[in-house]
Structures are given as C-alpha cells and as structure tokens.
Amino acid sequence: MGDTGFMAPEEKDPSTESGREDRPLTAEVSPEAVPVIEEFMAEAAQANEEEVVSAEQEMAFAGTADLPGAQFASSGTGPYIAFEGVCKSFGDFVVLKDVSFYVNPGETLCILGRSGVGKSVSLQILMGFLQADRGTVLVAGQEITGFSEAQMQEVRRKVTMVFQSGALFDSITVGENVAFPLREREHMEEDQIQKLVTGLLDMVGVTGMENLLPSDLSTGMKRSVAIARALAAQPSAILYDEPTTMVDPLMGHLLGELIQLLKRQLHLTSIVVTHDTRFAEKLADRVVFLHEGRAHFFGTMEQMKKSDDPVLQEFLSLDELVPPGGGAGGKSPTDRDLPLYAPEG
Secondary structure, three states: OOOOOOOOOOOOOHHHOOOOOOOOHHHHOOHHHHHHHHHHHHHHHHHHHHHHHHHHHHHHHHHHHOOOOHHHHHHOOOOOEEEEEEEEEEOOEEEEEEEEEEEOOOOEEEEEOOOOOOHHHHHHHHOOOOOOOEEEEEEOOEEOOOOOHHHHHHHHOOEEEEOOOOOOOOOOOHHHHHHHHHHOOOOOOHHHHHHHHHHHHHHOOOOOOOOOOHHHOOHHHHHHHHHHHHHHOOOOEEEEEOOOOOOOHHHHHHHHHHHHHHHHHHOOEEEEEOOOHHHHHHHOOEEEEEEOOEEEEEEOHHHHHHOOOHHHHHHHHHHOOOOOOOOHHHOOOOOOOOOOOOOOO
16 A cells, blocks of 8 residues: 555455355345346356456556555555545534545444444445545546546446435335336336345345335334345445444344345445444454544454554443443443534434
8 A cells, every 4th residue: 555554454264254155145035036147147147357457557557646545555456345544523513524534345334432432424425425635546446536427326326325314215116216226227027126126125134015105114124124225236335333232133134144245246335334343353354443533444354453552442342331232221331422514423
C-alpha cells in the first residue's frame, strides 16, 4: 500500500473457517425454483469474478497514469473498497479523523467500535449518501469523491447496502420487495421473476413469506428479506449495517453463516459494521477498530486479540460480558450515546 500508515495484516487461516463452507446456497431452495436460482447465482458469481478483473485493470491504469486512487495500486491487485485519510464532521462534532483502511476483492472487513465513532457514517460515505470532507474514497475500483448522483447510481448497481431497519418498502409485500430489482431487467418473464423471488427467500431462511407485509416480520426476518432483495440486484459487494443488532442468537448465527456462504460461493466483497467481536471473528478477513474518530487498529482479529493496547483490551473484555446479539436492546456495554445532533454510527 506504500506509505499509507497501514500495518501488514496477517492472512486469515482457511483451516479455521466454518466446516459448512461447502453447503450450496441452494440447499434450502424449493425444488421447482432450484434450476432458475442456480443459473441466477452462477451468473452473479461469474460477474463478480469479472468485476474483480475489471477493478484490477482500473487500479493498474490509475497507477501508471497518476490518476485518483493511484496510491492504492501498489497493493498488488488493488483494493475494491478503500478509505485514505478520510475526514467527516457535522458542525463542531468530528466523526472521522484521517481514517484509512482497505478491502480487497472477495474479502470481508468488519468495522468495530463503540457507538458514535463513525461506523455507519463510513458506510454512508461509501454509498455516496454522505460526502467526506477530505480524503480519498475508493468504491468498486473508482475514486468516487465528487461523483454526481447519476454516477453514484451506477456504483450502487455494483455495491449495495443492507440497513439496520431493512429499509423495505412498507406498502408492498415481501415478494414484491424482492422482485423490485428484478423488474428493472426488462428481459425477465413473470414466471422467472416469481421463481427467483421464491428461491431467494428460501435461500435466506424466510420461506413462504412472499405475501406478508414488512410490518408482519420480526427484525431479523426484515434483514433476511433485505439481503434477498440485495442479491436480486446481483451486486459485487454488500455493506451490512449492524446485521445482528436486536436479533436473537439463532438468527444472528444464521445471518453470519449466510454472509459467509455469499462470500465463498458468489465471491462477494463485504463490509460488516458490528460491535460484536465474536461475530467479527467468525466473518472477518480483517477488522478496523474506530476509536475517537480514528482507525485505532487495522488487521486481523487474531492480531487484535494479541495486542496489549489498553483501548483494544477494554473493548474486547467488555464485549465478553454480553451474549451474542448485544443483549437487551441490541446494545453492547461498550456503546456510548451520541450527542442529539449527531448521526448514528
């Protein structure tokens, strides 16, 4: 990465990965939907592999042509998503101070930290919902600082986000929510759309809920439906904002397993915002720990746990006091309340 202030994280040992990594995504899909969903997923996986190649070529060109993002080209293939010296304030409230991290194609980064340190704000900057005050923001191999809304719409076709609330359309059914990105594909027949909706809902563990409204669902089910809707757009990367907050441990485990399967079988690049270190240990190739607005640590969970840094050790020890999912209300005892004028995250 050149002289960026990054440490060199150790690679995650594949032998520690879940023993269920070979279970196909379509294992729970109803038989009549399997052929359609398998073809759809294979198409997505191939597109993601091609996207990795495209990102590598863009980074190589940026490095030789001295274009924005060129500082990342020395990292080999080049990251798919990156912050370099990013700053963001809301009035006098400073959220991010010179934050840097990167995510390589096909990897998972977890963003850890107490409330109010800029975790969710970082995702909103990556999605173009907020603008950084300073720094370089790389998404899908492109430096997006200064992008127009039309340009960001194209980026969001490749990189999508699963919000804490699910952000489903309340006035239409679960099935229509998932079908929404599919209907933008003019070549799809209605029968194909319905089979894909059924298959995607089966795949994320909410079988038979097509005709329910979002208000009929639990928090965990809404997030599962939101993931199904995200997958319907065939993205190359998904950003997850606190996927296990306010869900029971079983649902949290299922969501974590699903995120892992999507990474391995669809080659998805992922960023997961969480305060749950056990969840991060299960998912992350690397973690970035935000503290007082800065990237206090960037590396593997193993490196973080071995560190004698008192800030890291306090966070890790307090996180052990609550069950997975964050306890009552979904909050960790490491959480701190934000000032009333500050955005959550």
